Amino acid sequence: MGTSTQPSDSPVKVLIxxxxxxxxxxxxxxxxxxxxxxxxxxxxxxxxxxxPQFRPALIISDVIMPExxxxxxxxxxxxxxxxxxxxxxxxxxxxxxQDVIRxxxxxxxxxxxxxxxxHYLLGRVRYVLANRExxxxxxxxxxxxxxxxxxxxxxxxxxxxxxxxxxxxxxAAIQRNxxxxxxxxxxxxxxxxxxxxxxxxxxxxxxREEAQQSLRESEQRLRSIVDxxxxxxxxxxxxxxxxxxxxxALESGGLQRQDVIGKRFEEAGWLSYSPAVQAxxxxxxxxxxxGETVRHDMITRMADGALVPIDFMLVPVHDGEGxxxxxxxxxxxxxxxxxxxxxxxxxxxxxxxANQELESFxxxxxxxxxxxxxxxxxxxxxxxxxxxxxxxxxxxxxxNVITDASRQMGQLIDDLLAFSRMNHAEMHxxxxxxxxxxxxxxxxxxxxxxxxxxxxxxxxxxxxSGDPAMxxxxxxxxxxxxxxxxxxxxxxxxxIGSAGEEExxxxxxxxxxGVGFDMKYADKLFGVFQRxxxxxxxxxxxxxxxxxxxxxxxxxxxxxxEGKTGEGATFYFTLRxxxxxxxx
Amino acid sequence: MNFxxxxxxxEDSPRDAELAxxxxxxxxxxxxxxxxxxGAEALDYLYRRGEFSDRAKxxxxxxxxxxxxxxxxxxxxxxxxxxxxxLSTIPVVVMTSSREDRDLQAAYRLGVNAYVVKPMQFxxxxxxxxxxxxxxxxxxxxxxxxxxxSERPKY
Numbered sequence: 001m002g003t004s005t006q007p008s009d010s011p012v013k014v015l016i017x018x019x020x021x022x023x024x025x026x027x028x029x030x031x032x033x034x035x036x037x038x039x040x041x042x043x044x045x046x047x048x049x050x051x052p053q054f055r056p057a058l059i060i061s062d063v064i065m066p067e068x069x070x071x072x073x074x075x076x077x078x079x080x081x082x083x084x085x086x087x088x089x090x091x092x093x094x095x096x097x098q099d100v101i102r103x104x105x106x107x108x109x110x111x112x113x114x115x116x117x118x119h120y121l122l123g124r125v126r127y128v129l130a131n132r133e134x135x136x137x138x139x140x141x142x143x144x145x146x147x148x149x150x151x152x153x154x155x156x157x158x159x160x161x162x163x164x165x166x167x168x169x170x171x172a173a174i175q176r177n178x179x180x181x182x183x184x185x186x187x188x189x190x191x192x193x194x195x196x197x198x199x200x201x202x203x204x205x206x207x208r209e210e211a212q213q214s215l216r217e218s219e220q221r222l223r224s225i226v227d228x229x230x231x232x233x234x235x236x237x238x239x240x241x242x243x244x245x246x247x248x249a250l251e252s253g254g255l256q257r258q259d260v261i262g263k264r265f266e267e268a269g270w271l272s273y274s275p276a277v278q279a280x281x282x283x284x285x286x287x288x289x290x291g292e293t294v295r296h297d298m299i300t301r302m303a304d305g306a307l308v309p310i311d312f313m314l315v316p317v318h319d320g321e322g323x324x325x326x327x328x329x330x331x332x333x334x335x336x337x338x339x340x341x342x343x344x345x346x347x348x349x350x351x352x353x354a355n356q357e358l359e360s361f362x363x364x365x366x367x368x369x370x371x372x373x374x375x376x377x378x379x380x381x382x383x384x385x386x387x388x389x390x391x392x393x394x395x396x397x398x399x400n401v402i403t404d405a406s407r408q409m410g411q412l413i414d415d416l417l418a419f420s421r422m423n424h425a426e427m428h429x430x431x432x433x434x435x436x437x438x439x440x441x442x443x444x445x446x447x448x449x450x451x452x453x454x455x456x457x458x459x460x461x462x463x464x465s466g467d468p469a470m471x472x473x474x475x476x477x478x479x480x481x482x483x484x485x486x487x488x489x490x491x492x493x494x495x496i497g498s499a500g501e502e503e504x505x506x507x508x509x510x511x512x513x514g515v516g517f518d519m520k521y522a523d524k525l526f527g528v529f530q531r532x533x534x535x536x537x538x539x540x541x542x543x544x545x546x547x548x549x550x551x552x553x554x555x556x557x558x559x560x561x562e563g564k565t566g567e568g569a570t571f572y573f574t575l576r577x578x579x580x581x582x583x584x
Numbered sequence: 585m586n587f588x589x590x591x592x593x594x595e596d597s598p599r600d601a602e603l604a605x606x607x608x609x610x611x612x613x614x615x616x617x618x619x620x621x622x623g624a625e626a627l628d629y630l631y632r633r634g635e636f637s638d639r640a641k642x643x644x645x646x647x648x649x650x651x652x653x654x655x656x657x658x659x660x661x662x663x664x665x666x667x668x669x670x671l672s673t674i675p676v677v678v679m680t681s682s683r684e685d686r687d688l689q690a691a692y693r694l695g696v697n698a699y700v701v702k703p704m705q706f707x708x709x710x711x712x713x714x715x716x717x718x719x720x721x722x723x724x725x726x727x728x729x730x731x732x733x734s735e736r737p738k739y
Contacts, residue, residue, distance in 0.1 A: 371597060
């Protein structure tokens with residue numbers, strides 16, 4: 001076995017017969033990796049030419065090759081005295097038992113089955129190289145004739161060669177069998193996988209069906225909602241063509257589904273009464289296509305031909321990339337709203353007219369009613385001037401009464417005018433320092449408080465929100481009343497204060513220890529020209545508290561009074577506290 | 585009529601006019617006053633047209649103007665006076681019973697020179713008329729082209 005061990009410096013040579021360059025290249029690569037020196041010939045003839053010089057230790061030959069195939073090559077080599085000891089491995093598909101017989105006939109030493117893997121091939125190569133020594137002495141082979149598939153074959157191969165061939169065939173068969181088993185195994189695996197896939201497919205298909213069913217149900221539900229709405233709804237393509245409309249829309253116009261679907265919206269019936277309205281819709285669609293939500297009142301034609309106002313809206317629907325893919329048009333019948341708007345407008349106009357009338361009334365009152373009073377006063381004065389010396393004292397008293405009466409009348413007119421003006425005066429609400437307002441109010445009462453003994457009780461007061469001029473008027477009236485109705489008291493006590501809150505509003509009060517009033521007349525206190533005292537007891541026109549109530553009412557608050565005859569009175573009113581942010 | 589008086593009183597109410605004249609008389613101004621009863625008459629006088637076409641040239645030193653009058657009201661007269669180049673310099677004092685905002689607004693917008701609300705009590709009324717008369721016909725220097733001061737009474 002000395003020659004089978006390869007010295008590292010002289011590699012074992014292998015000659016490859018292979019017409020496919022790719023195959024040859026692959027084989028060469030496998031062998032060179034293992035340290036063999038490799039020669040390649042494209043066919044049998046070239047091998048025969050190369051072999052004498054190359055002196056390969058082994059020839060590996062493809063079977064099917066042009067010019068000279070692997071069998072012929074093997075036969076020639078085994079017939080050549082000089083080359084016959086070189087073992088030949090045939091690379092074959094072994095698709096036919098005939099191949100084995102032909103291999104034996106041609107004297108090939110071994111087979112490699114195509115396709116082969118690297119280890120299998122190298123195992124074959126090593127086996128053949130290891131056994132080539134044994135081959136030589138048993139040179140003489142007895143010729144054997146055999147029939148196979150009705151063909152006669154004459155085989156002269158040695159026993160070892162036959163054994164080798166059969167072994168390799170057997171090996172090949174086992175290999176093939178193993179491959180088959182594996183393939184079968186894989187097939188089983190694939191089948192199982194397929195079954196699994198199939199099961200999943202079925203499941204998915206079932207789920208899809210269920211999903212579709214629930215989608216259908218959900219669509220039906222939506223459809224029934226949309227169809228049973230009072231709102232008219234339609235879907236329009238970006239070109240303005242109707243794709244869908246709900247029942248309300250169809251019924252409003254007395255239209256059939258098939259008459260409107262596929263038509264341009266403006267031509268579908270609702271708007272065809274007016275080219276101007278149709279044109280407006282065209283503009284609306286353009287705007288909506290630019291992404292705008294369009295909304296305005298519009299007139300639509302109903303089934304009976306009536307023209308009815310609707311609140312019309314056109315909303316663009318975008319896709320994921322922001323393109324407008326459709327428009328949703330909707331309309332709500334606003335006949336009632338319009339009716340109420342119109343009624344309201346008429347009422348407002350009537351109110352406006354009434355106000356106007358009232359204003360011109362108060363204007364003429366201010367101008368015309370005062371003039372005669374002035375004249376009465378003027379002529380009486382002139383009369384007195386001219387006749388002072390001749391008039392009896394009784395006549396002079398009469399003239400005084402007339403003068404007083406006319407002045408009182410003038411005061412009533414002025415008060416009534418001021419009260420009427422209070423209703424129209426514009427309110428300028430700011431933060432009002434009630435403490436300062438009270439101090440100013442007390443100062444303004446200097447005249448009527450002269451010579452009086454009055455104890456004022458004024459604790460610090462909060463800031464309120466209101467019109468300063470109006471609130472000044474409130475305190476002037478309330479403090480003035482307190483001073484007036486405490487006239488019989490020595491000392492009079494007047495207290496101004498705040499009494500907590502009521503529904504978020506400050507409760508303020510003005511209390512006095514004056515003549516008070518009977519609570520059963522409490523309601524009358526705040527009426528215009530309502531008085532609980534005779535003018536010779538306490539002067540006044542009875543407009544002050546009416547003004548207070550009007551002003552507090554305009555501030556959103558309320559006013560009330562508590563009292564007892566002979567024991568004083570307390571007047572309460574509420575005001576909005578100033579916003580916390582503005583509080584000092 | 586060819587006279588020219590220094591104070592023009594435009595007042596539709598004869599009573600008010602009488603009271604005003606009474607007040608002015610108490611201050612020796614009554615002779616200076618021409619009383620006309622409505623706006624149309626006042627404008628004719630100022631424009632020297634109609635029955636006043638032959639009156640002497642010159643403007644009164646002050647026009648005392650009531651607001652509420654038939655035909656042309658005071659505001660309209662004021663508008664015409666202040667809108668006419670030849671008349672716009674005449675001082676105009678509105679004397680009215682009205683203290684209404686809209687009248688005050690309108691009068692001042694049109695360029696009224698003073699606005700006096702007639703007091704209710706005669707004593708105050710007399711006082712007001714006296715102050716207006718003595719100021720405009722005495723203390724105030726009228727614009728050129730106004731009626732000349734009458735001969736002062738000789739002492």
